[in-house]
Amino acid sequence: MNIKDYIASGILELYVAGSLSEKENEEVYNTIQENPELLAEVESIEKAIVQLTAATKKDASYSFSSIKNQLKVNEPKVISITKPKTNWSQYIGWVAAIILGSTLILSVLQNNKLKEQIATEKQQLESKIDSASTNLAAAEKLIEIFRDKDIITIPLAGQKVSPTSYAKVYWDKKTNSIYLDAKGLPEPPKGKVYQVWSLKLSPLTPTSLGTLDTFTADTNKIFTIENANQSEAFGITLEPAGGSASPTLEQLYTLGAVSS
Amino acid sequence: MINQDQLILQFQQKDVKAYEKLYNMYCDSISGVVNNIVKNDDVTQEITQDVFIKAWNNAESYSAKKGRFFTWILNIARNAAIDYTRSKKFKQSKQNLNSDFFVDILETSSSLDSTTNTIGLKKFVTNLGEKCKSVIELIYFKGFTQKEASEELNMPIGTIKTRNRTCIGELRSMLGV
Structure with missing residues (x-):
């Protein structure tokens, strides 16, 4: 290749301008490597272009320091410059850790408290369900009894002392027992109890079936009482605590005859 | 004088001092090219700085x-400047433009800075033929490719090459390089 012709072609000027294709660039590069005298020509062209373009700048030169700080370098000096920043973020980190830690402890404590509360509530609920199912069983048993066709129902009406009182006796002759529903009776005064009587009418013969000692405590006011008598009527009187041998008729609250 | 290949190698190894030397060699030239495209002093400074930061970050x-x-x-500089001229910001400020070449x-230019050749260059371009100016x-x-320049100026590529060579030859003899 004739070097003079190559230079005269003007390709080196375009090479400096960046107007050649990638392939042409590489060809020029290789040619320069093979012909070192071309490098001087290229450098000279470049120098001229640098001066020409530099003449079209408006301001004074921009100093290198204006970009120096923005260059990412792996120098230890740079680390020392940013050190305060690191400390600060470390400080924030510790504060965050403490806040996080104490929040964690607090929430654990609160969690335990809640767990205890839940356990208590659970227990209460369980006992409620327990008693409810017991009550239900009792109620079901009562319904069963009331529906039994062999059971005789005797309503006891309120008497002079307490006209609004009432009661009901369900008499199961097969098992010789009565179920007394005493819900319609008022609370007995202190020191007094209700006493249940089985009566024969002619002549009037009362037989005590016992006192309702648990009247106040019993919530459904249904009492199961043994009764093997050939009762013709049932009555309830208010008697002194412990009961009486014979009924105090002035304190007869309710009375009802067995319909034959 | 330090071998430029060595300087570039050091720059690629993130040597700030080597880069400072390269920066001082080319900063004025780059800002001149950017200024010629965007024609705004503040923007020119911003883009020129970006160009040198970008070059540093992409050294490898x-x-x-x-x-x-x-x-x-x-090339980085021309691309950055041309990108800017396509932005909204530039289009809004376009009415302030007054010169094209x-x-x-x-x-x-009223600046008479330390570059001894500025006055000579001024005189030189004033006397430069129109065809040289546009090439x-x-x-x-x-940053036109030879093909693009050939199409723009309606000249064969060979003519562009030789004409450009002649124009740069005049410039070189004026500058003595």
């Missing part, structure tokens, strides 16, 4: 096989 992508270091950074900038404008300032 430069390869001598692809061209001169100056050409590499010149590097020649106009040189001729109207230099497109090839060096606007």
